[in-house]
Amino acid sequence: MLSDRFRQDKDPEINMTPMLDVVFILLIFFIVSTNFVQQSAVEIHRPYASTATRVDGSPIIVTLDTTGRVYFESKEIDIYYLPGKLQQIVTQTPKIKLLIVADTNCPTGVTIKVLDIAKKAGISYSSVASESD
Template sequence: MLSDRFRQDKDPEINMTPMLDVVFILLIFFIVSTNFVQQSSVEIKRPQASTATSVDGSPIVVTLDTTGRVYFESKEIDIYYLPGKLQQIASQTPKAKLLVVADTNCPTGVTIKVLDIAKQAGISFSSVASEIH
């Protein structure tokens, strides 16, 4: 009789609850630690260049549309506020790079003004984005 009590007729079971907890914690960790890249919401037709090269690192992006409106970090700003923003970034990041994404039909004067503002703000490396032809 005593021996019947210790004999198990059931198959052994594996408790899956701790494993599921670990999987969900890892999933939450990876979701929280992922960097989400935002693309610019401004429609730009870049000029073409046959000698274009790529730039390393993650530059500061200033976008110019066809009418010459200035977008900083995908938000439209007045060009008069741009020097302050660029000076702040240049003081925090000494080797900051500026990438001007200008539309093909953007007035050249606005593009030159943005490049000049960047130089005066202390950003020594500026470039204009183009499509490789």
């Protein structure tokens, strides 16, 4: 009798439920912790320049639309708050670059003002984005 109790007539099974639970938890963790790159929601028509060159690295992007509104990191910001934001970034990353993505019809005065603010904040390399061949 005792020997019948320990005898296994059927094949051993592997329970997959705990493994599936772990896989789903890992999937949820990676979905929640992933940073998604957002393109700017502002439609910009960049000016054409035949001598345009690429900017290496990952610069700070300031976008200017046709009416001269300023967007910092894809969020509209008042131009008077821009110096504080740029100075804060410069203290954390001293050799950061600035890329201004200005619309073709953006007032030139706004673009010059943003370049001036960047220079005063301590950003030594600023450029304006353009279209090229």
